[in-house]
Amino acid sequence: MRQLYTFFRSSTSYRVRIALSLKGLDWEARYVSLPRMEHKAADYLATNPQGLVPALVEDGQVLTQSLGILEYLDEVYPEPPLLPRAPLERAYVRALALIVSCDIHPLNNVRVLKALKARWGLADAAVDDWYAHWVAEGFRGFEAMLARAGRAASYCLGDRIGLADICLVPQVANARRFNCDLSPYPRLVAIADRAAALPAIARVAPQTQADAF
Amino acid sequence: MRQLYTFFRSSTSYRVRIALSLKGLDWEARYVSLPRMEHKAADYLATNPQGLVPALVEDGQVLTQSLGILEYLDEVYPEPPLLPRAPLERAYVRALALIVSCDIHPLNNVRVLKALKARWGLADAAVDDWYAHWVAEGFRGFEAMLARAGRAASYCLGDRIGLADICLVPQVANARRFNCDLSPYPRLVAIADRAAALPAIARVAPQTQADAF
Incomplete structure (x- = not known):
């Protein structure tokens, strides 16, 4: 099962939640509290050295940067497409x-x-x-x-x-x-x-x- | 011939110039002076209503946002590729x-x-x-x-x-x-x-x- 490191109010996390949901993909949420600075804690930096949310972990591979994650999801799970063909x-x-x-x-x-x-x-x-x-x-x-x-x-x-x-x-x-x-x-x-x-x-x-x- | 609206010191314009050059694509430069605020002049806004450089015009179609332009160039002119396959x-x-x-x-x-x-x-x-x-x-x-x-x-x-x-x-x-x-x-x-x-x-x-x- 993939894990999504997310904060509810982070709009970049929200983008990835939307894409996963539109494609019908399940995930386990790993909550990272920005007010409590959990994104700068050592255990999260071990996942994403940039110390930003979101991060998506698939098969042990860590994906970062929401737009890059959306493009990846669209390439690997093409239906329904997030980008047109032309x-x-x-x-x-x-x-x-x-x-x-x-x-x-x-x-x-x-x-x-x-x-x-x-x-x-x-x-x-x-x-x-x-x-x-x-x-x-x-x-x-x-x-x-x-x-x-x-x-x-x-x-x-x-x-x-x-x-x-x-x-x-x-x-x-x-x-x-x-x-x-x-x-x-x-x-x-x-x-x-x-x-x-x-x-x-x-x-x-x-x-x-x-x-x- | 394609036209590139560019300012020499704009790093997003520079990205597009690099991609065009790596792919061996020619362009006519249309210089837009940011210090002289030419990016906010009516004639440039008619090309790019965002009033930002760069903009690339191909066959009368206006492309904006440097990363989107780079992805487009890589899709339409795939050699040499700017992105790997996996x-x-x-x-x-x-x-x-x-x-x-x-x-x-x-x-x-x-x-x-x-x-x-x-x-x-x-x-x-x-x-x-x-x-x-x-x-x-x-x-x-x-x-x-x-x-x-x-x-x-x-x-x-x-x-x-x-x-x-x-x-x-x-x-x-x-x-x-x-x-x-x-x-x-x-x-x-x-x-x-x-x-x-x-x-x-x-x-x-x-x-x-x-x-x-």
Whole structure:
């Protein structure tokens, strides 16, 4: 049985839970508490020397970095596919996934917010404004790409859920948790809400997890 | 002929130039000056609504997000491959590429450093220290993964250059530009230096570009 090292509120862990669930793959959860700094403990560093979640262990092999894990899962367990077949469509889906994964999430995850506060004594309101800024920058581009490409229907590419939607759902959930104004992005919000309501995604949402508080 | 929207010092543009060069693909450069804010001008936003470089235009199709572009190029122009064939090896190479692309570069690119200064009036030294912190965090994990996986030889995976090396070269160059201490990371520095010395990479280095200053 595969093991997933996960924290309920980690949006990169959530991405991997969604992909496993969509593909009907079981896993044993290994909970890693970020507030208790368990990701920096020696036993976890022995699994993932980067000290970040998630990590997926299959047959004793440790896989890290959520986007790499999603690509791996799609290669080894191809049904249902997370990426389309045509290279240009794959590039479109990956570009959307990368807007979230490279241009929003890295600037807003908890280690960065903590670093901002610890380094420069910033107040919560200043850090929340930082968070909202990068959400707005990224979502503006995401929404514009959806509008211009004209490829979205129920999901970012037609009516099949995939890699971009998997990255979008946790980011929209987190943006709401930080009270970001999402009204300028009706397309992406509708897609994220539709995806989040799917039973396969709802059952792995942060608040359903055994480590949620 | 394909067009690459590029800025000489942009490390994500540099990644794409390296991949095109390794695959022997020609391109016409369209220079986008970040200091002159040309990436936010209307004509560039008409190409890439995200207002970021690089963008690659092939047959009128606009591709954005450097990692997505690299995957696309590898799918459409498979020789020489940037990724190995075995899924676990692909996951290893992608994880290394993603350490640079998600955990270092997004925190340290010029738009972020400018935002830090503009928002909180931080001095150059404070921002340089921020830069060095995320390089150290990311490179520590990268080096540890190289050491533990035991898969590196001339490059991150054996003796074939690939996706991880392509992301590593620009990040090491930038870390040096910011005077980061790279002595704790002998493996990754040796790989980056070996890769950067290849003629196919040397000829697309930032200082060789027509827009360099």
